[in-house]
Amino acid sequence: MKIAIPVNDNNLKSGVSASYGRAPYYYIYDEELKDGVFVENLAASDSGGVGVKAAQILVDHSVEVLLTPRLGDHAAAVLKKAEITIKKTSGESVEENLKDYLEGKLESLSEIHAGLHGN
């Protein structure tokens, strides 16, 4: 199972990004391999449709779980259709969030914001 987290840079110390769509990288952790990779978010600098494209990146990497502090409606629509589980992060540490998720401690992300379309 692959778990994705939006991160501020391509290292684990950079922390969970406050934005899902505009995060510069996603850390994609493979539970079986017990290792992860940093995937550049090519959507981050686009002017629009960022959530849609960022969701496509996760789908293309066969991600099954997303841990994020927040999420817009377009991205949520794609991720839900792709049956990706969405959990809300707690705190900024990437490793802590992964650990919490694997121990079943993270809650589902219930609030989907209306997106920042055009902003």
Place this chain on the structure above:
Amino acid sequence: MKIAVLSGKGGTGKTFVSVNLAAVAKKSIYLDCDVEEPNGHLFLKPVDEDEKDIKVLIPFVDDRLCNGCKKCVDFCAFNALAHTGTELMIFEKICHSCGGCKLLCPEKALSEKERVIGRIKKGRAGEILVYTGILNPGEASGTMIIDALLEEVKDEKGLIFIDAPPGSACVVMESIKDADYCILVAEPSIFGVHNLEMVHELVELFKKPFGVVLNKCTDKNNPSEVYCMEKGIKILGRIPFSYELGALTSSGEIVVNQHKEYYELFSGLLKEVQDEATAHS
């Protein structure tokens, strides 16, 4: 002759200048391209309005034909498409109706359908023909509505005043693309200069002849006037900062119809604009 009126921000006086110029010109056409919040009609009060819907083409997918190759997803410059592994999702409000996805689809799984994004109205206010563009709330871009407005008047030979949206984004570029001359309306503040600079850069880029109307002038230092002097920009006219002008305008009045003084101010401005536009044509 098409004269576009623009400014770098809202509330500078584009509509005020446009409707009053149209009023002194008498036989003219007024085009409200500020499609997100058109308000020229509040002053001109057009009657006998005709209305028509403006539609854009957006893709829709035949799921039986789509094989998930994602050529359309990768192609779309606006990220309006996503493929979830089982189905293609189309985000209609992100789509800019370029039609590229349909052209590119090797399986011919995409076709197009119409979607209404707003409407245009055409009415009459005395001798002024009034066109108003209205973009439906929540829509991303008004350029197609503006395009439809300009299409309506493309063969008209008389004086046409194009009231542009604020700023210098796509909708403003669309509004001025056919203009023979641009009037930039500017406020007397540092912030006003910044906004003036934005539209100044835009009209230079579009190689449009232009001049500036200094609105809300006081007897204090006017940074926008200084900017015009430094850049050698033609100042077409100065409108005073006045309680009476504000009160009349906020009551939906066309000031040139209220006072001879204002009629003369705008007649002078119109003459200046026409002379300038003719000199540059």
